[in-house]
Amino acid sequence: xSDPQVAVLMLTLFIFTILLGxxxxxxxxxxxxxxxxxxxxxxxRMTSIFDNRVxxxxxxxxxxxxxxxxxxxxxxxxxxxxxxxxxxxxxxLFSTLQIALRRLPGSMAIAALATCALFATATGIVGAVVTxxxxxxxxxxxxxxxxxxxxxxxxxxxGCLGILIPPSIMLIVYSAASNVSxxxxxxxxxxxxxxxxxxxxxxxxxxxxxNPKIAPKPRPEDIEDMSMGxxxxxxxxxxxPLAFLxxxxxxxxxxxxxxxxxxAAVGAVGALVLAAGYRMGGIRAGTIDPGWGELxxxxxxxxxxxxxxxxxxxxxxxxxxxxxxxVYLLARLVLHSTGTFLMPDDRPMPLVAGAAxxxxxxxxxCVRGFGDRIPVLNRLxxxxxxxxxxxxxxxxxxxxxxxxxxxxxxxxxxxxxxxxFTEHEPTLWGLDVGFFLxxxxxxxxxxxxxxxxxxxxxxxxxxSAMVCWLFVGSWTFASVFSYLGGHxxxxxxxxxxxxxPIMFLILAQLIIFFLGWPLEWSEIIIIFVPIFLPMLPNFGxxxxxxxxxxxxxxxxxxxxxxxxxxxxxxKGVAPPHVQLVDIFKGVLPFLSMVILAxxxxxxxxxxxxxxxxxxxxx
Numbered sequence: 001x002s003d004p005q006v007a008v009l010m011l012t013l014f015i016f017t018i019l020l021g022x023x024x025x026x027x028x029x030x031x032x033x034x035x036x037x038x039x040x041x042x043x044x045r046m047t048s049i050f051d052n053r054v055x056x057x058x059x060x061x062x063x064x065x066x067x068x069x070x071x072x073x074x075x076x077x078x079x080x081x082x083x084x085x086x087x088x089x090x091x092x093l094f095s096t097l098q099i100a101l102r103r104l105p106g107s108m109a110i111a112a113l114a115t116c117a118l119f120a121t122a123t124g125i126v127g128a129v130v131t132x133x134x135x136x137x138x139x140x141x142x143x144x145x146x147x148x149x150x151x152x153x154x155x156x157x158x159g160c161l162g163i164l165i166p167p168s169i170m171l172i173v174y175s176a177a178s179n180v181s182x183x184x185x186x187x188x189x190x191x192x193x194x195x196x197x198x199x200x201x202x203x204x205x206x207x208x209x210x211n212p213k214i215a216p217k218p219r220p221e222d223i224e225d226m227s228m229g230x231x232x233x234x235x236x237x238x239x240x241p242l243a244f245l246x247x248x249x250x251x252x253x254x255x256x257x258x259x260x261x262x263x264a265a266v267g268a269v270g271a272l273v274l275a276a277g278y279r280m281g282g283i284r285a286g287t288i289d290p291g292w293g294e295l296x297x298x299x300x301x302x303x304x305x306x307x308x309x310x311x312x313x314x315x316x317x318x319x320x321x322x323x324x325x326x327v328y329l330l331a332r333l334v335l336h337s338t339g340t341f342l343m344p345d346d347r348p349m350p351l352v353a354g355a356a357x358x359x360x361x362x363x364x365x366c367v368r369g370f371g372d373r374i375p376v377l378n379r380l381x382x383x384x385x386x387x388x389x390x391x392x393x394x395x396x397x398x399x400x401x402x403x404x405x406x407x408x409x410x411x412x413x414x415x416x417x418x419x420x421f422t423e424h425e426p427t428l429w430g431l432d433v434g435f436f437l438x439x440x441x442x443x444x445x446x447x448x449x450x451x452x453x454x455x456x457x458x459x460x461x462x463x464s465a466m467v468c469w470l471f472v473g474s475w476t477f478a479s480v481f482s483y484l485g486g487h488x489x490x491x492x493x494x495x496x497x498x499x500x501p502i503m504f505l506i507l508a509q510l511i512i513f514f515l516g517w518p519l520e521w522s523e524i525i526i527i528f529v530p531i532f533l534p535m536l537p538n539f540g541x542x543x544x545x546x547x548x549x550x551x552x553x554x555x556x557x558x559x560x561x562x563x564x565x566x567x568x569x570x571k572g573v574a575p576p577h578v579q580l581v582d583i584f585k586g587v588l589p590f591l592s593m594v595i596l597a598x599x600x601x602x603x604x605x606x607x608x609x610x611x612x613x614x615x616x617x618x
Contacts, residue, residue: 003039006484008489010480024470024473025472028470028527032473032479039483040052040057040483071173071467071471073182078464079268079271083453086456087278088282093239094115094140098111098140106207108137109215113157115133116133118242120163134570138574141154148586150215152574153589156567157590159566160554165190166186167246186253187616189551192597195597195600196555245267246267252266275449276444313364313395314399316363316394318360319391321436322436322439322440325436357431394439396442400442405433405438408434478530494535504535504539513556515528516557533546544608545608552594556595559594564584564587571583
């Protein structure tokens, strides 16, 4: 048996093995090492059973994955998505959009699609979006007398949008597999993503208008009549914060202000701040029990202010000063990006070391001594036990951080490194860093829901490990497959068919479509798409354009019976009377919208290529 034939056997055996249900990542590693041992076997040079280059290949591929700058963004975006998922942000978002769009035909379905699109953009995880929206929006649509199949199709189709709309994890993985810039992929996916979402919304509105029975208008008793001002307030507190977070991350990437990894890190921090902000609002409103005991639930705020007033006042002063410094840094960043500097010597912070602590303490003295008599200061005083305790947490953290900063400052001299640190000036700011780092760290520790944070970290690590092991296995597998001549044989076979570019695209997309039945998008992108990439230059196809087509195509993989994974995700959380065939019937019209979007994209490729070419050139 020749080496190319062994490569074909290797690929066939791999597909057969994964159809049996074996773990894909470790199957790839096992196949790569097993067939690689045969490929690199050299009896004359072997000194032991482990003296084979395949083991060096496995180690090198593992190190390459660990050292990849592109893949650094994957766990950060995943963490951002899981935090958003577990912070009850989606619940508020869906309720707000449902009220804001209540006068449109199929308003609840449009609200579900918009929520799915925004949430899927933040997470990029199809299973998480479909499952959560299946628990949240699907029962609400059924209660509103929506047709079961129609409602199921909306949830499944909307949940898949995160694969395509940036910042998409799938596009990061495609970038690592194809060496196409993540930034260009994000720019290329924006218009196709919103085009597909727009086609979904047009279909929903048209179908609900033509057949009102499948999406009845809400009855007056089912919705609360709100003024425009109230609706705008709800949008400002639910829709715009999440949209601003996503657009900020995406804008920073597209306009070159940050790399994808840096933007993902900022997005993760922003998601934490957003989740903490919603939790603080719920604690103050009494809708969330933070677990702080009876003191937090008591309404006698005066007693706590008298007993722990100075600690709380320091906390209030530290929070105000810290927020002021953050605003200063953001303003300075904007001015720096435009070529202007706020400080003549370009110092990172205004004034001198220790000034921020003095400002915070002065605010604390004013709040404590004159808060009851001066209206402006009176508004800074906590109005509930929950707010008092939050101020106390900030004060305790600030005092603890100040003590650690002082310890650091004093310790430098006796250790004999004071001159070095004085020359580089960290000790001069040690007290400031300790004060504010302690304040916000302890405050965040007590405010954060520890259980949900641990869940988010665990899920992030688990999913990231899966992606990384897939890369290790697929790169090892692909290296051995190519060494045996498998890639060249497939390339020669396809080229011998003398296909036109459009026929090659149709063939490639059909193969990816059928692979989407048994496989997730990650396996398709990491394992099978690289087989087509070396052939793209022969047909004059841009790898960026091909990647956007693949991202669109993967929507069909999740929606096409009999192996539509989105349908199975929804079935797992749907009421018992909802049958799988009902869900399949609902997704078919949305499947036609995906195919229409792919046809439009092929006819007008500038939908994907226009924005990257305009921003970054060809």
